Amino acid sequence: MSAIRSISLAVALALGASSTAIACTGISLNAANGASIVARTVEWALSDADHDTLVVFPRQHSFVAQTPEGLNGLSWKGKFGFLSLGAYGEPYGPDGMNEAGLYVGMYYFPDFADFAPYDPKQAARSLSVGDMMRWMLSSFSTVAEVRANLDQLRVVNVEDPRFGGAALPFHWKVQDASGESIVIEITDGGKVQVFESFMGVITNSPGYGWHLTNLRNYLGLSPAAALPVELAGQVFSPLGAGTGLRGLPGDFTPPSRFVRAVALTASARPLATGEDAVFEAFRILDSFNIPVGTTGAPDRIAKDIESATQITTAADLDNRLFYFHTMSDRQVRMIDLKKIDFRTPGMRTITQGATTRQTIREIKP
Secondary structure (H helix, E strand, C coil): HHHHHHHHHHHHHHHHCCCCCCCCEEEEEECEEEEEEEEEECCCCCCCCCCEEEEEECCEEECCCCCCCEEECEEEEEECEEECCEEECCEEEEEEEEECCCCCEEEEEECCCCCECHHHHHHHHHHCHHHHHHHHHCCCCHHHHHHHHHHEEEEEEEHHHHHHCCCCCEEEEECCCCCCEEEEEECCCCEEEEECCCCCCCCCCCCHHHHHHHHHCCCCCCCCCCCCCCECCCCCCCCCCCCHHHHCCCCCCCHHHHHHEEEHHHHHCCCCEEEEEEHHHHHHHHHHHHCCCCCCCCCHCCCCCCCCCEEEEEEEEECCCEEEEEEECCCEEEHHHHHHHCCCCCCCEEEEECCCCCCCCCCCC
């Protein structure tokens, strides 16, 4: 199996192959000291996802992209080293951050992603969806640079019979250490659309513009409690906290998660440091955790953990720190990219010893 096809397999297994169960949610927070935080959940990973491995790509690494004809696509030499989550023992995952503080996350985008048809005459500027994330992380330090170079390439449909013969449908969230954030969607046979990421929130289908329009249905939401009302001489007061958010959708569909993520991000308290914002992001994303069996197909639940939230990540782009915890062990792990030697040639992996059971600290009486 080629390296690129192996990468595509890992992404597909980690992020999904069914439009009915994918449920990734992404948010962003900023701290008062200037730290820019990106965080997200990852669903649909199967029980053998092996989120025990981090993958390091060095500076000046040489890449060759895949097309339907093989490894004859875009070739480039990376300027920056970067870190990615691994999955299924493969050198790829849903999230990555480079040494300059650029973050790229892949989010499932079924029924709407539609990449350019392959043209052999344009093979030299063509790449698969599985190459797109590596190209951005290895080549650029800012969102502005990514945006300025999107017209230099064509993301093409690279079909894979292992996944029904379809190309893997994704869109991307890109954010840099300044806090600038965009969402890139490719639709209608290769049409590239770039959206300003609204408060850093992203989910899945439909298109990003639709989600922004849908927010108009929730203009009355507020963290402030509803005021008492007097009717016919009787005063009716709120029964408890949260009355300002009545009507906030609580299901796991992408539109509902988008609205909920905007509301919870907008109501986040002021945060002093990047570490404060990281752990606030984890707390917010607890509202998006999908238990096993909640949304998966009934005939598959007994066999695996379909559609459950398997991993939650947070990246401090200013301080180059990458955090995550898994569904099996919610102890937060962190790696400091400033301590990685990106000068060493060759891709390498870091196994950080995650367990399949929750770490418990016993309190001695």
